[in-house]
Amino acid sequence: MKPTSEILARLKAITGEKGFIGDDLGMAPHLEERRELFHGRAAAVLKPASTEEVSAIMRIAHEAGVPVVPQGGNTGLVGGQIPDQSGEAIILSLSRMNRIRGIDSANNTLTVEAGVTLAGVQAEAEMAGRLFPLSLASEGSCQIGGNLASNAGGTQVLRYGNARDLVLGLEVVLANGDVWNGLKGLRKDNTGYDLRHLFLGSEGTLGIITAAVLKLFPRPEAVSTAFAAVPSVDAAVSLLRIADSVSGGQVSTFELVPRIGLDFLTTHLEGITDPLADRSPWYVLIEMTAGTRAHLDEAMEASLKEGLEQGLVTDAAIAQSEAQRAGFWRLRESLSDVQRFEGGSIKHDVSVPVSSMGAFIARAEKAVDERLPGVRVVAFGHIGDGNVHFNLSQPVAMEKQAFLGLWGEMNAIVHGIVREMGGSISAEHGVGQLKRDEIAATKSPVEMELMRSLKRALDPKGILNPGKVV
Ligand SMILES: Cc1cc2nc3c(=O)[nH]c(=O)nc-3n(C[C@H](O)[C@H](O)[C@H](O)COP(=O)(O)OP(=O)(O)OC[C@H]3O[C@@H](n4cnc5c(N)ncnc54)[C@H](O)[C@@H]3O)c2cc1C
Structure with missing residues (x-):
């Protein structure tokens, strides 16, 4: 439901002027993403400064049934951070929650709020003579909350794992405003379900990550x-x-x-x-x-x-x-980035077992060329993880919009081969809006129903990032 002016006033009272944007111009940067695939509308952008403020916002949103779209650095590539066109949602930007809460050198952990940029986390670790190994080309602007919510990969997964492997504890605000304080720095804890893994990679559909305990590593000399x-x-x-x-x-x-x-x-x-x-x-x-x-x-x-x-x-x-x-x-x-100088580009972020990488690229290359002779395959990336960005640049003489019009058809060809080879149609960028309708074809009915059950249990009113993932 779209928030009434009375609800917006209550939300503004929580964040204060500094944390409330209600005008079109101010909201504009939060309503589109860099690939220009997704454009949304919102009733307001809220920038809470503390976990208590996030909790108070969620209580009101839950009570009134207002959709909430969490947003970090807005560098996501699948439209997860962009609301739909209804204008009913509020965007919850974590950018003002950017404090370092503490470092425990003996435990090799760093506790940070969700809005610290990835580069900021890396710099903090470096100042302590340690390494935080998550590394992405967007690290200057993406935020650790967004990295964890999307289980980011990057260039050092081979050695250190994905974002989820770098987290010991989380603080999460649930759909109804309850706060789960799971900020434990434990390397061993087998007391029941490991709840942090529910929220890591859930793309803002199960809870709002407000802080995390991160693992640090020795700095390679x-x-x-x-x-x-x-x-x-x-x-x-x-x-x-x-x-x-x-x-x-x-x-x-x-x-x-x-x-x-x-x-x-x-x-x-x-x-x-x-x-x-x-x-x-x-x-x-x-x-x-x-x-x-x-x-x-x-x-x-x-x-x-x-x-x-x-x-x-x-x-x-x-x-x-x-x-x-x-x-x-x-x-x-x-x-x-360089592909933009060569006209339209259709992207795929896929994975197959590392041993099948060569066979996959050869098969997919042949298949897309059969559909569109002259299409230029730019396959690159994290081959050590079995993850390739199988991107297609338009044929030289083709009109850009005509090429981009083949996005769905090319995806179907490439993803079909990925499925046949036991791979994933989203290796590291997530599902968001871009792949939501496709994942059902890649997962069994049992797996889809398990995901829907979790969503219903944690967000019964469906207010957290609706229309994304499931
Ligand atoms: C140049 C470039 C290079 C990139 N390289 C890589 C790469 O190598 N590997 C990779 O994995 N990705 C890569 N990405 C994608 C992107 O940077 C990552 O997905 C990043 O982790 C997103 O972080 P963000 O803060 O920008 O999140 P956003 O884009 O703002 O949000 C991403 C998702 O997380 C949710 N979310 C954000 N913050 C929170 C929160 N605090 N709590 C709950 N949900 C939240 C949003 O609702 C959305 O669904 C790249 C992007 C660019 C532009």
Whole structure:
């Protein structure tokens, strides 16, 4: 139900002027996202400054049946943070809840509020001489609450796991305003169901995450980064296994870069040149991290040497300076954005078992080309996790809107192959609005009903982020 002016006044009394936006101009940045796929309307944007304020807002929303859309840094790629067009919802932005609540060095944990940016969390860990390993290209603007709500992945999952693996405790405001204080820093706790995992990855549909206890790790003193040319995706996977065993599990990043992506980068971005002399269909960015430099350099060199001997690597360069390392990373991190210079782009964020990565890319490439000859496949990303961003750039001469009109059809082709290969149609970006209608086809009726039962139990009035996920 749309909030009446009386309800809006009560909500404003909770947050004060500073935490209430009711005008169109002020709300505008919260109503659209960067891919411009989703545009919504809202009755107000609320920016509470404390858990108590979130709780008071939820009590009123629950009582009046007002939909609530939680929003973090608004960098999500599936429209989960954007309300529908009805204008009935209030957006609950966590951006003012941005305090560091404490650090426990001996326990290796950091307790933060949901609105701290990911970069802010990383910086806090660094100041304490530790590492918080979650790392995404959007880290300057996304917030830890959004990262946890979407169970973000990123470039170090291989070594440290997804966002859900980095959390020991949560504080969550439930749909009816009750506060669950689960801010325990325990590494072992088998007293019943592990409730934090209900909320991690639930995309704001089961509760509002207001704070979290995060795991910290030793800061790696040594880093070895290489950019290697590989003849095929299968060769890349074999190289990963070599690097993993030679280094004793110290590979923290293993990212696939396609030749066409490198061509886009060298054509459109200032200061980017080919890092290797010869052209290759595929490349990988490999990073190992550990405590002692000598050991790492040896491990990287030995891995690449073995790869060369086995025909899995055709050329490679190991970064000799921080600037060269940053240059390799810039290549990887600019891949998503650079596609906009080549016209329309249809995205897929999919996963299959790492062992099936080569077969999946080959099959999907053939299938989309059969449907639209000349479509340009830009498949890149977290190959070490079996996760590829299988993006399609439009054929050179095609009209952009006509190409984007094929979004659903291309998704159906690619996701069909993913399903047949036992994969996931959303590896790390979530479901949101974009994939809501598709997930039923990828899950069994039992699994869907379990998800709906959980939603009904935790949000019986269906006010939390309606129209998303289930
Ligand atoms: C350039 C770029 C690179 C990216 N790279 C990656 C990547 O490598 N890996 C990856 O996984 N994602 C990536 N993303 C996607 C995005 O950054 C992540 O999904 C991020 O975790 C979202 O955080 P956010 O604070 O922006 O959340 P939002 O976009 O604001 O919200 C995301 C979802 O979480 C919900 N939500 C937000 N805050 C809360 C809260 N406190 N409590 C409950 N629910 C909440 C929202 O309702 C929504 O459903 C990338 C995005 C961009 C733009």
